[in-house]
Amino acid sequence: MKKQLLSLHGLVAFISGSLFGLGLIVSQMVDTNKVLNFLDFFGQWDPSLALVMGGGLGVFGIGFALLVKPKSKPLFDESFFLPTKKHIDKKLITGACLFGLGWGFVGICPGPAIVNLVSVDAKFIGFVVAMLVGMFCARALSQR
Amino acid sequence: MTEFTPISALIGGAILGFAALLLLILNGRLAGISGIISGVMSTGQNAFWRWAFIGGLILSGLIAPWLNLSMPTMLTASWPLTLIGGFLVGFGTYIGAGCTSGHGICGIGRLSLRSIVATLIFMLVATIVVFVSRHIVGA
Numbered sequence: 052m053k054k055q056l057l058s059l060h061g062l063v064a065f066i067s068g069s070l071f072g073l074g075l076i077v078s079q080m081v082d083t084n085k086v087l088n089f090l091d092f093f094g095q096w097d098p099s100l101a102l103v104m105g106g107g108l109g110v111f112g113i114g115f116a117l118l119v120k121p122k123s124k125p126l127f128d129e130s131f132f133l134p135t136k137k138h139i140d141k142k143l144i145t146g147a148c149l150f151g152l153g154w155g156f157v158g159i160c161p162g163p164a165i166v167n168l169v170s171v172d173a174k175f176i177g178f179v180v181a182m183l184v185g186m187f188c189a190r191a192l193s194q195r
Numbered sequence: 196m197t198e199f200t201p202i203s204a205l206i207g208g209a210i211l212g213f214a215a216l217l218l219l220i221l222n223g224r225l226a227g228i229s230g231i232i233s234g235v236m237s238t239g240q241n242a243f244w245r246w247a248f249i250g251g252l253i254l255s256g257l258i259a260p261w262l263n264l265s266m267p268t269m270l271t272a273s274w275p276l277t278l279i280g281g282f283l284v285g286f287g288t289y290i291g292a293g294c295t296s297g298h299g300i301c302g303i304g305r306l307s308l309r310s311i312v313a314t315l316i317f318m319l320v321a322t323i324v325v326f327v328s329r330h331i332v333g334a
Contacts, residue, residue: 057240057243060247061243063218064247067218068249068252073264074211074214075255076255076256077203077207078206078211079204081267082197087325099201101204102205102208103204103208104208104300105208106206107212109208111213114212119216129223132225133225134302134309139309142291144312149286149291150287153279154320154324156328157272157280161232166252167267169256169266170256170267174269174274175269178280181285188285193290
């Protein structure tokens with residue numbers, strides 16, 4: 052890839068990351084109590100996060116169907132990089148179960164974990180380090 | 196106890212849907228955050244845009260106070276739960292190829308059956324964990 056294109060890619064990713072983070076903050080996905088209360092159907096259920104998903108899926112889903120699908124390639128690259136796997140396998144199910152377990156324990160998923168690093172709270176940093184260790188172990192295990 | 200905040204939830208969700216759409220239309224990449232984070236460990240030019248995206252995520256947290264947006268200042272879970280939870284989130288999203296953003300928004304938004312199944316599973320498991328910890332263990 053040409054250097055110019057590389058920096059353009061970087062700029063787009065930086066803007067997209069900033070917007071994504073703002074979306075997480077505005078919607079309060081960064082608030083662990085908000086997330087845990089959403090998951091607490093039989094207690095103090097706060098349905099707000101269902102609307103986060105609704106808003107996100109609405110914009111992305113409609114945009115994908117109308118603006119991405121009919122096109123053969125993105126504006127700044129040769130092709131769309133989309134997952135090719137189609138079948139439901141054991142890895143997908145096991146991974147989703149483990150992720151759900153961790154998410155339910157703490158109430159935070161990867162995006163909000165990174166945004167929350169700015170609080171410089173030791174536990175948020177600890178969570179991110181543990182998450183990186185988890186990813187590293189999973190990668191080492193799957194490369195064996 | 197948290198308040199039901201439908202308007203900010205919907206607006207916030209729309210913003211992150213738009214951010215993901217922008218990355219796909221312009222760069223051809225999916226905004227799956229777990230994949231972006233684990234991908235920075237790779238080498239080569241594909242690491243660059245991932246670092247830029249993570250830089251953007253951190254910037255959003257830094258400018259939030261300027262925009263009068265509130266952010267949590269601390270994590271309430273205990274240390275052991277925080278570390279075990281973090282490990283499971285990292286391990287699980289790597290093995291399962293996605294998290295709330297990659298499967299929940301980008302995957303379901305593309306009508307991927309794998310993502311629909313993965314999202315239903317991690318939502319169900321997280322709901323059970325919260326039920327057990329709040330209403331059985333914590334009761």
